[in-house]
Amino acid sequence: SRSIRLAVVPGDGIGPEVVAEGLKVLEAVAPAHDLKFEQTAYDLGAARWHRTGETLPDSVLAELRDQDVILLGAIGDPTVPSGTLERGLLLRARFELDHYVNLRPVKLFPGVATPLAGVTPDDIDMIVVREGTESLYAGTGGVLRKGTPHEIATQESVNTAHGVERVIRYAFEVAANRPRRKLTLVHKDNVLTYAGELYQRILKQVGAEFPQVGTDYVHVDAATMFFVTQPQRFDVVVTDNLFGDIITDIGAAIAGGIGLAASGNLNPSGAAPSMFEPVHGSAPDIAGQAKADPTATILSVAMLLDHVGAPAAARAVEAAVAADLTERAGLGARATSQIGDAIAKRVAG
Amino acid sequence: SRSIRLAVVPGDGIGPEVVAEGLKVLEAVAPAHDLKFEQTAYDLGAARWHRTGETLPDSVLAELRDQDVILLGAIGDPTVPSGTLERGLLLRARFELDHYVNLRPVKLFPGVATPLAGVTPDDIDMIVVREGTESLYAGTGGVLRKGTPHEIATQESVNTAHGVERVIRYAFEVAANRPRRKLTLVHKDNVLTYAGELYQRILKQVGAEFPQVGTDYVHVDAATMFFVTQPQRFDVVVTDNLFGDIITDIGAAIAGGIGLAASGNLNPSGAAPSMFEPVHGSAPDIAGQAKADPTATILSVAMLLDHVGAPAAARAVEAAVAADLTERAGLGARATSQIGDAIAKRVAG
Ligand SMILES: CC(C)[C@H](C(=O)O)[C@@H](O)C(=O)O
Ligand SMILES: CC(C)[C@H](C(=O)O)[C@@H](O)C(=O)O
Numbered sequence: 001s002r003s004i005r006l007a008v009v010p011g012d013g014i015g016p017e018v019v020a021e022g023l024k025v026l027e028a029v030a031p032a033h034d035l036k037f038e039q040t041a042y043d044l045g046a047a048r049w050h051r052t053g054e055t056l057p058d059s060v061l062a063e064l065r066d067q068d069v070i071l072l073g074a075i076g077d078p079t080v081p082s083g084t085l086e087r088g089l090l091l092r093a094r095f096e097l098d099h100y101v102n103l104r105p106v107k108l109f110p111g112v113a114t115p116l117a118g119v120t121p122d123d124i125d126m127i128v129v130r131e132g133t134e135s136l137y138a139g140t141g142g143v144l145r146k147g148t149p150h151e152i153a154t155q156e157s158v159n160t161a162h163g164v165e166r167v168i169r170y171a172f173e174v175a176a177n178r179p180r181r182k183l184t185l186v187h188k189d190n191v192l193t194y195a196g197e198l199y200q201r202i203l204k205q206v207g208a209e210f211p212q213v214g215t216d217y218v219h220v221d222a223a224t225m226f227f228v229t230q231p232q233r234f235d236v237v238v239t240d241n242l243f244g245d246i247i248t249d250i251g252a253a254i255a256g257g258i259g260l261a262a263s264g265n266l267n268p269s270g271a272a273p274s275m276f277e278p279v280h281g282s283a284p285d286i287a288g289q290a291k292a293d294p295t296a297t298i299l300s301v302a303m304l305l306d307h308v309g310a311p312a313a314a315r316a317v318e319a320a321v322a323a324d325l326t327e328r329a330g331l332g333a334r335a336t337s338q339i340g341d342a343i344a345k346r347v348a349g
Numbered sequence: 350s351r352s353i354r355l356a357v358v359p360g361d362g363i364g365p366e367v368v369a370e371g372l373k374v375l376e377a378v379a380p381a382h383d384l385k386f387e388q389t390a391y392d393l394g395a396a397r398w399h400r401t402g403e404t405l406p407d408s409v410l411a412e413l414r415d416q417d418v419i420l421l422g423a424i425g426d427p428t429v430p431s432g433t434l435e436r437g438l439l440l441r442a443r444f445e446l447d448h449y450v451n452l453r454p455v456k457l458f459p460g461v462a463t464p465l466a467g468v469t470p471d472d473i474d475m476i477v478v479r480e481g482t483e484s485l486y487a488g489t490g491g492v493l494r495k496g497t498p499h500e501i502a503t504q505e506s507v508n509t510a511h512g513v514e515r516v517i518r519y520a521f522e523v524a525a526n527r528p529r530r531k532l533t534l535v536h537k538d539n540v541l542t543y544a545g546e547l548y549q550r551i552l553k554q555v556g557a558e559f560p561q562v563g564t565d566y567v568h569v570d571a572a573t574m575f576f577v578t579q580p581q582r583f584d585v586v587v588t589d590n591l592f593g594d595i596i597t598d599i600g601a602a603i604a605g606g607i608g609l610a611a612s613g614n615l616n617p618s619g620a621a622p623s624m625f626e627p628v629h630g631s632a633p634d635i636a637g638q639a640k641a642d643p644t645a646t647i648l649s650v651a652m653l654l655d656h657v658g659a660p661a662a663a664r665a666v667e668a669a670v671a672a673d674l675t676e677r678a679g680l681g682a683r684a685t686s687q688i689g690d691a692i693a694k695r696v697a698g
Contacts, residue, residue: 114466118466143543150511158501162498191435191486192504194502221595221598224595224596225607228603245537245570250573250599254577
């Protein structure tokens with residue numbers, strides 16, 4: 001059987017709970033597909049920061065680089081200053097491992113309730129390709145005259161031809177392989193004229209190589225509206241890091257909630273391991289109560305399986321999730337582990 | 350009767366059509382409230398740019414400064430490079446006239462269809478206080494090595510204690526005068542750590558003067574989700590220029606569409622005239638077809654009336670709109686001017 005080195009970063013809050021269920025399903029599906037995951041768990045997050053002051057030490061980063069793939073739960077805790085773990089751990093991992101594609105499917109499964117009236121699964125089936133290593137997430141900026149009436153705080157959005165070209169190319173490849181073959185650029189080029197023009201120009205350039213893919217452009221403000229009023233409008237969406245962060249949360253909302261939204265931080269070049277994680281955060285308010293829905297993590301495991309070249313296993317996990325979702329409405333509340341058990345049983349059976 | 354100097358900027362696309370209806374209603378309501386509007390129309394927008402290359406010339410800006418208040422339709426046209434009119438005219442007006450509060454009510458009127466299932470007018474009643482003169486809208490940034498594989502495009506978000514303090518103070522004042530007295534800061538302080546920390550710190554400082562107002566904080570990505578899943582969560586929202594742009598479009602979507610969303614660009618100091626405009630754009634695809642809904646402009650006129658110290662007239666316009674909205678569902682499509690006529694008749698009657 002094929003052996004795959006898997007780094008596991010459970011993280012904070014509900015992270016460990018949902019990751020446990022993701023791993024349960026992974027273990028259940030692996031044997032039938034002749035896969036073996038050699039797991040190494042990494043203790044990163046709020047507890048480690050409190051103990052040692054470390055977020056993502058260089059030595060751990062070096063170990064992560066040696067793995068084939070990473071599964072992450074959630075990062076963030078109210079006892080740690082906002083941004084410390086996000087910037088020092090989660091974003092550091094995304095940047096250092098050059099996860100330039102943050103892939104976020106927005107898909108309404110049959111049986112799942114959406115807050116939108118009169119919308120069916122056929123109406124919501126898109127993939128957001130969010131840039132993962134640039135824009136306002138660069139973290140550059142600073143503060144001048146802090147604490148005075150003349151204080152200035154800046155943040156810089158950094159966008160490069162290199163970064164924009166590779167993510168747009170990836171999005172075209174995704175679009176070319178879907179039936180509708182439609183790619184929508186979401187930006188705000190009427191205000192962010194420098195960055196917006198770069199995205200538009202490269203969309204056109206790369207688009208010339210993909211004549212079979214239709215393209216259009218929507219301002220980010222209008223896009224958020226269309227997610228709510230006309231989700232059918234979208235097939236593949238490509239956008240920058242910040243806009244992608246925002247629109248994928250609305251995407252999660254319309255597709256049945258953050259408990260179902262999966263994501264992959266990809267380095268498609270293969271030069272470093274990709275990292276899979278649910279879109280939701282650490283949800284400290286419900287941590288330790290067995291209330292968290294592990295489905296987003298389990299669907300992230302399906303994306304992970306696709307990434308390691310096991311599409312049949314990925315489809316098996318997705319089918320098990322789909323089957324579970326159609327039954328959920330009738331079941332009443334289940335504990336985190338009960339949902340994991342049910343899905344693991346389906347993939348194994 | 351009291352005389353008020355009103356600058357009218359119809360602008361592009363559907364702008365002139367909806368502004369005509371806004372003025373119709375204004376003229377209809379004015380006499381009974383002893384108001385007289387001395388109108389001056391300003392020819393600004395795509396046509397002028399094509400003719401003269403001008404967006405907002407200094408001479409026109411000087412004239413606008415001399416007016417009491419401004420009514421604007423919409424700016425933007427596909428025949429003009431993206432950003433030219435937005436930055437050169439609309440944003441220039443907002444910045445030069447120091448419109449530091451961009452006030453955007455999000456309110457579901459009875460009888461209006463919302464795309465959200467099971468939501469009633471009681472659930473959607475908030476006011477977004479969007480900062481109007483800073484953040485990424487500053488327009489600073491640039492391009493290096495354009496057209497080469499090493500191109501870099503930057504945009505800078507500029508935030509000042511001065512700018513943040515005054516908009517947060519305004520938001521507290523709004524919140525203190527509403528029954529729920531709740532103020533939510535929306536930002537992304539775990540990624541935009543410099544700007545986010547400034548907003549958080551000033552929220553706390555100014556909040557000490559408003560102990561009767563409860564405050565909380567929501568990341569912008571989560572806020573867009575909550576607009577869709579729990580709009581009841583929000584009473585008054587304060588946020589930066591870019592996040593405000595985005596969340597108020599979702600606000601418009603959930604409250605019945607962009608055809609109903611009003612806004613005011615306020616300079617509460619009174620040092621320059623405030624400017625009222627519908628949130629929607631110029632919608633060139635439907636321009637000239639009498640299809641545009643003038644209601645957003647008419648509700649912006651109500652905000653204008655409040656601003657010039659005529660609250661009774663403002664309430665009369667709102668009541669006429671509310672009455673019209675409850676009847677709409679049964680009426681079938683009406684032309685832009687028919688909607689204006691119906692509302693004007695109600696306020697006059
Ligand atoms: C936790 C936070 C830094 C992160 C982001 O902004 O990217 C999260 O919101 C996400 O979408 O993965
Ligand atoms: C037209 C555009 C520059 C403007 C903005 O981004 O502020 C618009 O979207 C708005 O919300 O008023």
